[in-house]
Amino acid sequence: MRHIAIIGSGPAGYYTAEAAQKHFGDDVRVDIFDLMPVPYGLIRTGVAPDHQSIKGVSRRYEKTALTENVRFVGNVAVGRDITIAQLQELYDAVVLATGAPEDRELGIPGEDLANAFGSAAFVGWYNGHPKFAELNPDLSGSTAVVIGMGNVALDVARMLSKTDCEFEGSDIVSHALEALCQSKIERIVLLGRRGPHQIMMTPKELGELAHLECAAPHVAQGDLPDEAEDALLEPGLRKSVTILRQFAATPEHIRAEKRIAIEFAFFAQPKALLGDGKVEAIEIEHTELVKGRAVGTGETARLPADLVISCIGYRTTPIPGVPFDQRAGRFANDEGRILPGLYCVGWAKRGPSGTIGTNKPDGFTVIDKIAEDIASGTLGSAGKKGRAGFDAYAAEKGLDVVTFKDWKKIEEAEAKAAREGAPREKFVDIEAMIKAAN
Structure with missing residues (x-):
């Protein structure tokens, strides 16, 4: 034996x-x-x-x-x-x-500010993990920044966007459901260092954003590469990029009907989280692709952020x-x-x-x-x-x-x-x- x-x-x-x-x-x-x-x-x-x-x-x-x-x-x-x-x-x-x-750390100044979380903690909070049940994120601000371009980032954005009715049939825990239903967030920014051809989002999960009751995805046409380049992608990623193109082609008046905007911000890497005790903004540096790698251009900007969730991987x-x-x-x-x-x-x-x-x-x-x-x-x-x-x-x-x-x-x-x-x-x-x- x-x-x-x-x-x-x-x-x-x-x-x-x-x-x-x-x-x-x-x-x-x-x-x-x-x-x-x-x-x-x-x-x-x-x-x-x-x-x-x-x-x-x-x-x-x-x-x-x-x-x-x-x-x-x-x-x-x-x-x-x-x-x-x-x-x-x-x-x-x-x-x-x-x-x-465990969450991979961002490794930037300010990531220990209040209301900045890793995805393990935030996902654990709404999924009822005992370690994170007392997390109590503040959802009273207007802007959430989700760092990452994978399926976990999509999950987090979707959870922040759903109405009470849309959670029917789910096993989200009550403390999270109550908090999310009272959320004041109106803008969710998905932040990625690279471009649309480098996302790690699968078509099914990405496509779910198109069917949210009160939220609409926003993709800037100028961030999308020439459509002919899509032919070089593997099939799953090609489907995902096609969905991004559909998001970009959605008429503005259709998007304006939704209370929450889910914005895709490509070619932007976080440099620091800013705030006095609690996160208030994120400093980003615009990037460009050099042999598939994101390289900083030196051009920086500040993005308002009342809540930051880092979805960059686990350890x-x-x-x-x-x-x-x-x-x-x-x-x-x-x-x-x-x-x-x-x-x-x-x-x-x-x-x-x-x-x-x-x-x-x-x-x-x-x-x-x-x-x-x-x-x-x-x-x-x-x-x-x-x-x-x-x-x-x-x-x-x-x-x-x-x-x-x-x-x-x-x-x-x-x-x-x-x-x-x-x-x-x-x-x-x-x-x-x-x-x-x-």
């Missing part, structure tokens, strides 16, 4: 567990650890609350979680409750599937004793191998790139690596205590472990507490989760 510990219960973690089952069959036991008492990672706290169809992938993970040889071990913090070294003593292989939950949280690539913001690894018996997968392996589905081949690849290392003798012979060893340790330390059965009680309580038309009302407090589980 082989024992595998997976740290992180998001897509990368569950796809890895599924791969282990398929490769080793009944000869494996997999324990999936998570800091939170609830599973699914960014499916729960990162995917936009109005994208319920995407969140539906968790049903696949539940099938894996309900099998005999896979177990959810929630409310256990690796580093606080148990170390990586201790896990390696108990399990044949330890796989880090911790994702990239993995370092773990003591685990080699870390500071520049890339992920664990240092060679195709998923970190150290003998220690592996990584998903964003913890490759950085914050790809879709949810990208984690599936990643999970199967790392299990292949583990199998290779077993065959070569790198991991030694079977015989580690695995699950039984951890249970004895947890009992000795008095850990309050949350099982998948406990999670189902939490899920049931959230469904019962849901407002009309919503699938759930998430607990935003860990103690409340534990109480519901018990």
